[in-house]
Amino acid sequence: MKHCIAFVFCIMLMQPSFAQSNKSLKLNDTVSLNKNRLRGVLITEGVLYVTSMTALYSMWYSDYPQTHFHWINDNGEWMQLDKVGHGLSCYNLSKFGYETMRWAGVNENKALWYGGITGFTYQTVIEILDGFSVGWGASPGDLIANTTGSLLFVGQQLAWHEQRFALKYSFYPTSFADYRPDLLGENFLEETQKDYNGMTLWLSANIASFLPHDKQFPAWLNIAAGYGATGMTGAENNVAEYNGKPVPHFNRIRQFYLSPDIDFSKIKTKSKTLKVAFYVLNVLKFPAPAIELNSKGKVFFHPVFY
Numbered sequence: 001m002k003h004c005i006a007f008v009f010c011i012m013l014m015q016p017s018f019a020q021s022n023k024s025l026k027l028n029d030t031v032s033l034n035k036n037r038l039r040g041v042l043i044t045e046g047v048l049y050v051t052s053m054t055a056l057y058s059m060w061y062s063d064y065p066q067t068h069f070h071w072i073n074d075n076g077e078w079m080q081l082d083k084v085g086h087g088l089s090c091y092n093l094s095k096f097g098y099e100t101m102r103w104a105g106v107n108e109n110k111a112l113w114y115g116g117i118t119g120f121t122y123q124t125v126i127e128i129l130d131g132f133s134v135g136w137g138a139s140p141g142d143l144i145a146n147t148t149g150s151l152l153f154v155g156q157q158l159a160w161h162e163q164r165f166a167l168k169y170s171f172y173p174t175s176f177a178d179y180r181p182d183l184l185g186e187n188f189l190e191e192t193q194k195d196y197n198g199m200t201l202w203l204s205a206n207i208a209s210f211l212p213h214d215k216q217f218p219a220w221l222n223i224a225a226g227y228g229a230t231g232m233t234g235a236e237n238n239v240a241e242y243n244g245k246p247v248p249h250f251n252r253i254r255q256f257y258l259s260p261d262i263d264f265s266k267i268k269t270k271s272k273t274l275k276v277a278f279y280v281l282n283v284l285k286f287p288a289p290a291i292e293l294n295s296k297g298k299v300f301f302h303p304v305f306y
């Protein structure tokens with residue numbers, strides 16, 4: 001999940017400058033290109049790109065030697081949560097690229113394709129790094145997931161000129177990292193990126209956008225479908241021991257969720273601080289009651305789930 005966390009890191013750094021616009025741009029706005037804003041966006045995105053790539057290399061690749069470029073088939077790993085994560089990251093990166101261009105006064109069509117290409121390109125560079133690392137490998141499945149995430153953004157923008165479906169992320173700490181800190185994280189920050197047992201990835205749909213405009217339905221209320229998994233102490237199979245210590249047996253279980261959510265982009269505010277907070281929060285699933293159905297056929301109700 002290094003891709004998702006790197007994206008959130010970039011958003012949190014860049015949003016204070018991006019949110020300075022007094023009003024959000026609409027599709028039919030008559031705007032002119034603001035060269036100073038565009039220059040600032042491109043420079044800032046360049047700096048954040050180099051910073052995030054450096055951090056990723058240090059955290060994920062520095063411990064592994066380089067080799068010739070190679071492909072791997074990792075479609076069976078982590079019960080496909082990593083694939084959904086690729087799509088989530090590309091979707092949100094594409095959305096972010098589009099909105100920064102619109103803020104700078106770039107026209108709708110150019111901003112749209114800039115966003116889609118930005119999300120896909122960022123993830124593809126990471127895939128290339130994987131391909132040259134002994135510890136990883138370039139994955140066709142990842143590339144398909146990356147493409148799907150970018151197309152989800154571009155397709156909605158072309159069809160509706162808005163995002164009615166959003167991909168979101170949530171995490172809660174688990175005890176599995178205690179058994180495999182090398183693989184699942186040695187501290188909380190690493191666990192948010194590596195421990196798939198604690199991650200849930202969501203498709204959040206805005207209900208009001210599908211209703212007639214005269215309906216008095218809360219514009220901010222979404223319904224979200226989530227996917228997670230638990231019981232994983234290895235990528236494809238669990239391990240019996242780690243560093244000479246036994247690891248308990250866990251069943252690998254898929255989890256499916258249904259929960260209300262909040263679309264913070266639909267909450268109007270004049271506060272620049274709140275605009276920043278709302279943009280970042282909209283990448284994350286809001287804690288709320290949830291119904292869970294798992295692959296063992298069991299149903300659970302969570303009063304608050306995140």
